[in-house]
Amino acid sequence: MTDLSAFPVTRRWPARHPDRLQLYSLPTPNGVKVSIMLEEIGLPYEVHRIDISAGESRLPEFPALNPNGKIPAILDPDGPGGKPFGLFESGAILMYLADKTGQLLPADPARRWETIQWVFFQMAAIGPMFGQVGYFHKFDGRALEDKRPLERYVAESRRLLGVLDERLKDRPWIMGEDYSIADISMLGWVRNLVGFYEAGALVDFARFAHVGRWLEAGLARPAVQRGLTIPPSPSAS
Structure with missing residues (x-):
């Protein structure tokens, strides 16, 4: 053992x-x-x-x-x-x-590194910026009278959604026909932004039709549906 x-x-x-x-x-x-x-x-x-x-x-x-x-x-x-x-x-x-x-990561060196760069895009940009929107829009930060922090993170999140939307305009997944760890890295964050953080209207999410289509397709995957509930809450165990 x-x-x-x-x-x-x-x-x-x-x-x-x-x-x-x-x-x-x-x-x-x-x-x-x-x-x-x-x-x-x-x-x-x-x-x-x-x-x-x-x-x-x-x-x-x-x-x-x-x-x-x-x-x-x-x-x-x-x-x-x-x-x-x-x-x-x-x-x-x-x-x-x-x-x-x-x-879920291409073996071809060029495509491998292209995939990895999108994972880093999520780690360095999507996650931190969307998280700040959540903090200043839904959590403790919303009590601040100065709304400039929220405005800054909302503007940057819109920009990042635009980058992702442009990437997805002519392909089903971030790496084209191949679903990959790049998609997995971002699905939960985009879902949280428009769902749990309730910031869809704030960032004009409806403008980003390609991202919306990608998110819907990702959330329809059975493995994604299971993974989103793991680990289960104590009441569901």
């Missing part, structure tokens, strides 16, 4: 199936990237719900796996060289799982 005892995270969240990949997550826009990916590629895994609102990501066992104290993170019992391997940062995890299984 695989021994994961060297990883403190398994003391707080024991592995019932230590031979499976361990996912530590929550269904946030970053968290669902990995659950969607795992559902798409069919790799057996065990999920552990990390309640960030209760401070569980700050317990000492979790930063031992992810020093940044954020979800998601994984522990692969069959990592490089056949040894257990921990990894954090959702974009890095997507690339790792794609390389591990040979799925």
Whole structure:
């Protein structure tokens, strides 16, 4: 049986199936990237719900796996060289799982790097900007009298949606006919912007018809539908 005892995270969240990949997550826009990916590629895994609102990501066992104290993170019992391997940062995890299984990342070097650049576009721009819109539109930031921060992030989010819309105007997925980790990286964030953050009208989402069509197609995928609910809430368990 695989021994994961060297990883403190398994003391707080024991592995019932230590031979499976361990996912530590929550269904946030970053968290669902990995659950969607795992559902798409069919790799057996065990999920552990990390309640960030209760401070569980700050317990000492979790930063031992992810020093940044954020979800998601994984522990692969069959990592490089056949040894257990921990990894954090959702974009890095997507690339790792794609390389591990040979799925959802083109083998051709040029297309591979083209895909990776769009993953970085999400990590560096889509995620941070959409998250700020959520903060200043729906959460604590909305109480600020100065609306310039919200206006700045709304304007930048519109611009980013325009970049994505232009990319999708003549192709079904970000990489053309091939659904990839680039799509997986962004679906949860665009969904959150217009859904949970309730910012669709604010960013004029209806203007971006190609993004809307892409989002609808992505959300219709069975693996995406499953991944968006993983890990389930305690009441659904």
